Amino acid sequence: MYHANMALEPNTRESVAQMLRAHGITPTHQRIEIALVLFERCWHPSADQILTAVNVRYAETSKATVYNTLKLFLDKGLVRELIVDPNKVFYDSNTSAHHHFYDMSSGEITDIPAEGVRIDGLPPLPAGMVTAGVDIIVRTRPGI
Amino acid sequence: MYHANMALEPNTRESVAQMLRAHGITPTHQRIEIALVLFERCWHPSADQILTAVNVRYAETSKATVYNTLKLFLDKGLVRELIVDPNKVFYDSNTSAHHHFYDMSSGEITDIPAEGVRIDGLPPLPAGMVTAGVDIIVRTRPGI
DNA sequence: AGATCGGATTAGACAGAGTCCAAAATTCAA
DNA sequence: TTGAATTTTGGACTCTGTCTAATCCGATCT
Ligand SMILES: [Mn+2]
Ligand SMILES: [Mn+2]
Ligand SMILES: [Zn+2]
Ligand SMILES: [Zn+2]
Numbered sequence: 001m002y003h004a005n006m007a008l009e010p011n012t013r014e015s016v017a018q019m020l021r022a023h024g025i026t027p028t029h030q031r032i033e034i035a036l037v038l039f040e041r042c043w044h045p046s047a048d049q050i051l052t053a054v055n056v057r058y059a060e061t062s063k064a065t066v067y068n069t070l071k072l073f074l075d076k077g078l079v080r081e082l083i084v085d086p087n088k089v090f091y092d093s094n095t096s097a098h099h100h101f102y103d104m105s106s107g108e109i110t111d112i113p114a115e116g117v118r119i120d121g122l123p124p125l126p127a128g129m130v131t132a133g134v135d136i137i138v139r140t141r142p143g144i
Numbered sequence: 145m146y147h148a149n150m151a152l153e154p155n156t157r158e159s160v161a162q163m164l165r166a167h168g169i170t171p172t173h174q175r176i177e178i179a180l181v182l183f184e185r186c187w188h189p190s191a192d193q194i195l196t197a198v199n200v201r202y203a204e205t206s207k208a209t210v211y212n213t214l215k216l217f218l219d220k221g222l223v224r225e226l227i228v229d230p231n232k233v234f235y236d237s238n239t240s241a242h243h244h245f246y247d248m249s250s251g252e253i254t255d256i257p258a259e260g261v262r263i264d265g266l267p268p269l270p271a272g273m274v275t276a277g278v279d280i281i282v283r284t285r286p287g288i
Numbered sequence: 289a290g291a292t293c294g295g296a297t298t299a300g301a302c303a304g305a306g307t308c309c310a311a312a313a314t315t316c317a318a
Numbered sequence: 319t320t321g322a323a324t325t326t327t328g329g330a331c332t333c334t335g336t337c338t339a340a341t342c343c344g345a346t347c348t
Contacts, residue, residue: 086233121260130287143274206327
């Protein structure tokens with residue numbers, strides 16, 4: 001997966017710190033850990049998965065900080081929320097426009113690149129409204 | 145609690161009961177009330193809105209029954225879930241294929257008819273998977 | 289270095305949505 | 319009418335996420 005925010009930088013603490021500074025975020029120890037977890041690979045973790053991943057080595061980050069930080073990253077455009085499951089929000093470190101497969105049986109989320117996908121025939125927006133985003137979710141389940 | 149003298153058009157109650165039977169659902173009083181609330185107009189209520197609406201005249205239906213019934217209706221294909229808000233599920237009594245505008249500032253949900261909307265260029269599904277549904281959510285907010 | 293001070297972190301209380309359970313109520317076929 | 323099967327129910331419980339006030343930094347100044 002292409003990470004718009006990572007360019008070709010290695011996932012070092014220093015490169016992550018620079019990315020945070022570039023987005024106007026003071027790079028604290030906890031924020032760097034959370035960013036490393038978010039960008040280390042292509043996944044769509046929940047807050048709880050991030051909390052677990054960040055504390056694998058030492059318990060050094062609290063639940064409150066994970067939620068605080070995810071909200072901050074969201075405000076600053078570093079991550080986006082994925083609303084596909086009734087029970088929890090998933091976070092997507094790929095902020096470029098794209099869509100998703102959602103396997104309803106396993107919960108697995110897979111990116112669909114936006115290039116090549118085209119939506120035709122949408123009606124005009126209600127008066128005075130502006131588009132904040134168009135999400136396509138293809139819900140799948142194991143075939144016969 | 146069942147009240148024998150509820151003033152409601154017998155045709156409407158009876159037609160709802162028949163619809164439930166046609167879907168293999170035993171039409172109890174609570175289920176009929178919930179179905180009436182769901183189908184009385186075009187809206188996308190949450191479980192809590194349904195609970196409130198059903199109990200406007202008398203408190204005759206419990207929270208547990210609303211959730212039980214919504215799950216039953218979902219299984220039987222009478223309603224569909226709408227996952228657009230991180231905090232609650234909305235229910236859609238329109239089960240034909242269609243899409244939605246979601247006004248992020250007011251929470252208002254508006255139907256987009258599927259006729260005329262076309263999605264091109266979706267990649268093939270992961271091996272062994274089958275489509276359970278394709279949802280387009282156009283998130284909007286008040287314009288400039 | 290030591291003191292300062294504002295932002296960041298934290299534990300744990302709290303809230304809202306939804307689930308579960310065992311007891312009570314009801315349905316409906318016999 | 320009867321009673322077994324189904325449905326309903328209050329309330330405890332779980333889970334995700336929020337809030338708050340105390341504490342902890344860590345960058346800057348002397
Ligand atoms: Mn939930
Ligand atoms: Mn929530
Ligand atoms: Zn994604
Ligand atoms: Zn709808």
